[in-house]
Amino acid sequence: MKIINWGIVGPGNIANTFAKAMQQSKRARLAAVASRSAERGQAFAKEYDIPAVYDNYQALAEDPKIDVIYIATPHSFHYPQAKLCLEAGKNVLLEKPSTINAKQIQILTELAKQQNVFFQEAIWSRFMPCLAKVKQKIADGVIGDIQYITSTIGFAFQHRDTNRLYDPKLGGGALLDLGLYPIALSQAILGEEPSVIQAMGNVSEKQVDETTIVNMQYPSGRYSQFTCSASGHCPNSMTIVGTDGNIVLPAMFWDTDQAQVFDLEGLVETIDFPHAVNGFEYQIEESMRCIDAGKHYSDLMTHDESIGIIKIMDQVRSQIGLQFCAEIEAI
Known part of the structure; x- marks a missing residue:
């Protein structure tokens, strides 16, 4: 059984939930964490026995030991961080919502295809x-x-x-x-x-x-x-x-x-259907199954569906007059 080495970007609350679910997996291994805060990164690594800690995301993306990266930062960071990891040839599980707008998620899905890597939006409900x-x-x-x-x-x-x-x-x-x-x-x-x-x-x-x-x-x-x-x-x-x-x-x-x-x-x-751990375990196992199969995404939550969700939210935002700053809307 091949062990899949995971890296985590952003050791916040949701990353803790993710790490707890991963501890129960027979084939997933938390191998690295990246955080802008060295203190938070070290504390997270200590709690989950993670061997490598990085204070910048580029270093994690370039770590040859890492098979897949879970991005658990706030929404506005998703697009640039996922783009960085995909360009480095890494498989990516990206916390929801995938991006701020539809143009961003469309670029990421195309990039994943070009790089021939797995790229998945982590809407945990869809995997339960x-x-x-x-x-x-x-x-x-x-x-x-x-x-x-x-x-x-x-x-x-x-x-x-x-x-x-x-x-x-x-x-x-x-x-x-x-x-x-x-x-x-x-x-x-x-x-x-x-x-x-x-x-x-x-x-x-x-x-x-x-x-x-x-x-x-x-x-x-x-x-x-x-x-x-x-x-x-x-x-x-x-x-x-x-x-x-x-x-x-x-x-x-x-x-x-x-x-x-x-x-x-x-x-x-x-x-x-009580969860074996906390509900995150399903998307973790499905991601690894898809990586083994050489798939770009899971059929349980396709790229087209992720794009469709953001397009709907773009329309809603337009109707209610919700516009974010140019910095986080940019591509």
Whole structure:
């Protein structure tokens, strides 16, 4: 069994979740970490027994021992850091959202093809077995024909002392960080992209969207509606409504480990898929499987789908008047 050596860019909170999941893998090895803060890099390396620590990203990208790099920095850094790693010929797993705008993700996907490397957006929900089970239930006709999907996702981040969602230089706001999930899951469930998008939202004086509401109509005549908020504490559930019942993904629906199936009379089944670790393990294993197979991306989350998600968010941003600074929008 070939061991896959991983490097991590950005040893923050989400990288800790990722590292904990990787510790349970039989073939993944955390071999290096890169951080602009030498202190944070050293502390992260000590906690997870990582042999190599770099204080610049170029050095990690050029490390011949590293097979794949996980990028876990804030949104605004994704494009330049992923581009750097891909140009160095590295496989890349890039934390969501892939980029700030569609032009950036299109460049990265083309670069991955040119370099003949694996490049994957890390929308963890798309790799979870519970989602596959839900899709199978729908295909089996358990809830009849889907009519619409509705969801909310949000937290009262303004009560926290500091938060990156209120920093426009980091690509902050509710849409890119939270709204991505209902878009990505609707895309997976319906198997198509919207033909009509209607959005409303309030852009704060800090130039981030605090609450955004989006309606999407699909070519099949089905709908998806969601609210994302960085200032309101939402129920955080998703309901897939059909002609003969519905399926509910309860609180924290993006952490897809349970689904409740209802028919016309009430609850008929609860599907439980507790994570072996914390939910990140699925995308880790799928990434390594794809690297072994010489694939550029996983069929569970394709490049076209990643581009489609960012295009939708570009349209929403245009409608609500959300524009980030030229520095992070640049290609």
